[in-house]
Amino acid sequence: MSADRYDLVVVGGGVIGLGAAYAGLRRGMRTLVVERGSEATGASVRNFGHLCVTPQTGIARQHGLAARELWLRLAHDAGVWLRESGTLVAARAADELAVLVELAAVRGDEVRLLDAAEAAVRIPLAPGVAVGGAFLPADLQANPRQALQAITSHLAEQGVEFRFRTSVGAIEPGLVRTSRGPVGAQHVVVATNHDVDQLFPEVAEGLGIVRCGLDMLRVAAPLAAPLEAPLLTGWSLLRYGAFAETSAAAALRDRLHAERPDLAALDLNQMYTQLPDGSLIVGDTHYRGAAIAPFQGEAAADALLEEFRALFGVEPRVLERWQGVYASGPDEFLDLEALPGVHLAAATTGIGMTTGLGLADHVVARFTSPIDHEPPIDHEPQPRHHQEGMR
Numbered sequence: 001m002s003a004d005r006y007d008l009v010v011v012g013g014g015v016i017g018l019g020a021a022y023a024g025l026r027r028g029m030r031t032l033v034v035e036r037g038s039e040a041t042g043a044s045v046r047n048f049g050h051l052c053v054t055p056q057t058g059i060a061r062q063h064g065l066a067a068r069e070l071w072l073r074l075a076h077d078a079g080v081w082l083r084e085s086g087t088l089v090a091a092r093a094a095d096e097l098a099v100l101v102e103l104a105a106v107r108g109d110e111v112r113l114l115d116a117a118e119a120a121v122r123i124p125l126a127p128g129v130a131v132g133g134a135f136l137p138a139d140l141q142a143n144p145r146q147a148l149q150a151i152t153s154h155l156a157e158q159g160v161e162f163r164f165r166t167s168v169g170a171i172e173p174g175l176v177r178t179s180r181g182p183v184g185a186q187h188v189v190v191a192t193n194h195d196v197d198q199l200f201p202e203v204a205e206g207l208g209i210v211r212c213g214l215d216m217l218r219v220a221a222p223l224a225a226p227l228e229a230p231l232l233t234g235w236s237l238l239r240y241g242a243f244a245e246t247s248a249a250a251a252l253r254d255r256l257h258a259e260r261p262d263l264a265a266l267d268l269n270q271m272y273t274q275l276p277d278g279s280l281i282v283g284d285t286h287y288r289g290a291a292i293a294p295f296q297g298e299a300a301a302d303a304l305l306e307e308f309r310a311l312f313g314v315e316p317r318v319l320e321r322w323q324g325v326y327a328s329g330p331d332e333f334l335d336l337e338a339l340p341g342v343h344l345a346a347a348t349t350g351i352g353m354t355t356g357l358g359l360a361d362h363v364v365a366r367f368t369s370p371i372d373h374e375p376p377i378d379h380e381p382q383p384r385h386h387q388e389g390m391r
Contacts, residue, residue, distance in 0.1 A: 004032075004181075004183050004184060005183070005184030005185070005186075006029075006030045006031060006032045006161075006183065006184065006185050006186070007024065007029035007030045007031065007185075007186050007187065008020070008021070008024040008029045008030070008031045008032070008185065008186070008187050008188075008189065008364070009031075009032045009033075009034065009176050009183055009185035009187075009188045009189075010024070010031065010032070010033045010034070010188075010189045010191060011034050011168050011171070011176065011188065011189070011190045011191060011192055011199075012033075012034075012035065012190065012191035012192040012193065013033050013034075013035030013037075013039070013040045013148075013152065013162070013164075014040045014042055014043065014044035014148070014191060014193060014352070014356075015044040015147075015148065015352055015353055015356040015357065016044075016191040016193070016345050016346065016347065016352060016356040016357075016359060016360045017033060017035070017040075017189070017191035017192075017360075018033070018040075018148065018151045018152060018155065018360075019067075019070070019191075019356050019357040019358075019359070019360030019361060020189040020191060020345065020360040020363060020364055021033050021155050021160050022070070022074075022151070022155060022357070022360070022361075023360055023361045023363075023364035023365065023368075024160075024364055024368075025155060025158055025159065025160055026371055026374065027364065027368045027369065027371060029368065031159075031160045031161065032160075032161045032162075032163065032183065032185075033155075033160060033161070033162045033163070034163050034166050034168055034176065034178055034183070035162065035163070035164050035165075035166065036165070036166060036167045036168070037164065037165065038164050038165055039148075039149070039152075039164065040148050040152075042193055042194075042325070042326075043193055043194075043324055043325065043326035043350075043352060044144060044148055044352060044353065044356075045144045045145050045148055046144075046216065046322055046323075046324035046325075047144050047216075047324065047352075047353050048144075048230060048271065048272075048273045048281050048283065048284075048353075049141055049142045049143050049144045049147070049230075049273055049275075049281070049353065050087070050139070050141055050230040050271070050273050050353070050354070051064075051067070051068065051071060051139055051140035051141065051142060051353060051354050052064075052087060052136075052139050052230070052232075052240065052351070052354050053065060053067070053068050053138055053139055053140070053354060054087065054107070054110050054111065054136040054138050054139055054242070055103075055136070055240035055241060055242040055243050056240065056241055056242065056351070056354065056355070057241035057242050057245065058241070058332075059332065059333065060241065060332050060333075060349075060351060060354075060355055061242075062358065063333070063355035063356075063358030063359045063362060064351075064354050064355045064358060065358070066357070066358030066361055066362070067354065067355050067356065067357035067358035067359075067361075068138070068140060068358075070357040070358065070361065071140055071142065071357060072084075072140075073374075074147075074150075074151055074154070074357075077154060078150050078151050078153070078154030078155075079150050079154070080142060080146070080147045080150045080151060081142060081143045081146050081147065081150075081276060082140055082141070082142050082147075083140065083141040083142075083229075084140055085139065085140065085141045085228065085229040085230065086135055086136050086137040086138065086139050086229045087135070087136040087139040087229055087230050087231075087232060088122060088123055088133060088134075088135055088136075088227070088228070088229045088230070088231045088232070089133050089134040089135075089136070089231070089232045089233070089236070089237075090119060090123050090125060090129070090130045090133045090231060090232070090233055090234075090311070091119070091130060091131055091132045091133050091134070091234065092129055092130055092131065092233070092234060092311075093131065093234065093255070094131060095234075095248060095251050095252040095255055096131075096233075096234040096237060096252060097131055097132045097133075098248040098251075098252075099237045099243055099246050099248045099249055099252055100113060100132070100133070100134040100237075100243075101113065101248075102246040102247065102248050103134075103242055103243060103246055104134065107242070109137075110136065110137070110138060111134050111135075111136055112134060112135045112136075112137065113132065113133075113134050114132055114133040114134055114135060115132050116130060116131050116132050118132075118133075119131075119132055119133035122135070122228065123227075123231065124223045124224040124225040124226075124227065124312065125311055125312060125313070126310070126311065126312055126313025126314075127313070129310075129311060129313075135229070139229070139230070141229065141230055141273060142353070143275055143276060144353060163178070163180060166178050166179055166180050167179045168199065170199070171188055171190065171199060171339070171342055172339070172342075173339050173340040173341050173342060174186070174341060176188055185341070186341065187341050187342075187343065187364075187367050188341060188342045188343065189343045189344075189345055189360070189363060189364065190338075190342065190343065190344045190345070191345050191346065191360070192346075193326055193327050193346050193352070194209075194210075194211045194212075194325055194326055194327040194328075194346075196209065196327065196334065196344060196346060197209065200338055200344060203334075203336070203338055203344065207329055207330075207331070207334065208329050208330050209327050209328065209329040209334060209346075209348055210288050210289060210290050210327075210328055210329070211288065211289060211290065211291065211292045211325050211326070211327065211328065212286055212287070212288045212292075212325065212326050212327070212328035212350065213286070213287050213288070213289075213292035213293075213323055213324065213325050214283065214284040214285050214286050214287075214323065214324040214325075214326075214350075215283065215284060215285045215296055215300040215301060215304070215321070215322075215323060215324075216281060216282065216283035216284045216321070216322055216323075216324060217281070217282040217283065217301060217304055217305070217316075217318055217319075217320065217321050217322075218275075218279050218280065218281055218282070218318075218319045218320040218321075219279065219280050219282055219305075219308070219316035219317060219318050219319060220278070220279050220280075220316065220317045220319055221280060221308070221312065221314050221315070221316040221317065222314050223280075223312060223314060226274060226278070227272060227273070227274040227280070230271065230272065230273040231271060231272045231273070232271050233270040233271060233311070234252060234256060234270075235256065235263070235268045235269055235270040235271075236269050236270065236271050237249060237252060238252065238253050238256070239269050262303065263303060263307070266285040266286070266287075266300055266303060267285060267286035267287065268284075268285060268286075268303070268307075269283065269284055269286070270304075270307050270311075271283065271284075272308075279319055280316070282304050282305075282308055282316070283304065284304075284324070285300045285303075285304070286350075288328050292323070292325050294323070296321070296323055301318070301321060305318070326347075326348075326350055326352065327346045327347070327348045328348055328349070328350070329348035329349075331348060332347070332348060332349045332351070333345075333346065333347055333348060333349075333355075333359060334346040334347075334348050335359065335362070335363060341367075343363050343366075343367075345359055345360060345363045347359060
């Protein structure tokens with residue numbers, strides 16, 4: 001047994017791994033994060049940065065609400081760029097608006113309906129595109145590339161130890177075997193996302209966890225005005241639980257799939273966020289398998305750009321393209337104790353940024369004492385986090 005022994009060892013430095021380390025830190029645990037790369041480069045940085053809490057249901061809603069408070073705390077304490085932006089939804093047809101109306105009747109002020117005139121003012125779409133829409137005021141937006149760096153730096157400053165460029169070969173109760181030697185651990189949280197099958201293949205296979213690949217772009221485009229919040233469309237209403245569970249969603253799905261089987265085949269979530277530098281993240285598609293081929297055809301990008309033009313009425317210029325990969329399974333989360341003291345944690349439906357901090361805190365809270373006291377979050381507007389680059 002190595003002389004190194006920790007209360008908590010976290011395997012993986014993405015948002016759930018950092019969330020577990022943050023949970024351990026706040027509970028006074030000696031904590032180590034083991035990350036195989038020089039920094040996190042997986043699903044936690046290849047996403048929209050959209051913390052879309054409102055449309056979640058069940059346990060995802062619980063984790064999302066908990067994560068929301070933790071994101072606000074990290075914005076205050078760690079300098080994470082964060083906008084209390086809410087979410088905008090553009091309805092381009094009556095059946096899309098019907099989904100929003102039905103959800104608003106259930107959720108009240110969580111879903112504020114917009115008529116066509118209000119949508120035209122708040123969303124810089126091409127003229128006449130929207131018949132209405134909605135605003136979800138509780139949602140947040142982060143910049144994923146900045147957020148993980150800021151959280152990692154903050155945790156290191158507060159005493160969490162990190163071992164980068166260090167792989168994990170095996171985990172046993174009380175012991176993590178790494179490429180830099182064994183490490184003792186009272187508890188281990190494995191947050192390796194889709195690579196959980198590398199350490200626990202029987203678990204992944206038994207639960208039906210595979211990989212989901214996706215295509216995304218970052219573009220520059222002369223919008224009529226900045227996007228004041230992340231923007232969802234009718235395709236998004238088929239993906240998020242609270243929208244998809246409405247009675248109106250079935251008719252919407254039938255219409256979209258009949259009109260655009262090509263986009264349905266891409267399993268499209270047509271949505272957009274604007275980064276502090278003014279560029280826009282565009283996406284995304286979905287395809288699943290035990291392995292994801294690294295080759296990206298142009299058909300997906302062509303479809304994403306075609307939909308961008310139709311929605312905004314302007315020509316985008318592609319700045320970056322990338323492929324994301326995340327764990328995908330029949331349940332929303334992987335949350336189990338695989339061995340005594342060894343806990344597996346992952347979001348398996350692509351909502352890791354929205355719910356991951358809450359999931360991680362939930363996992364660590366099960367084997368630790370409650371936090372005695374935390375100072376209240378300062379909710380006063382902070383220009384650094386709420387205004388930067390979005391004028």
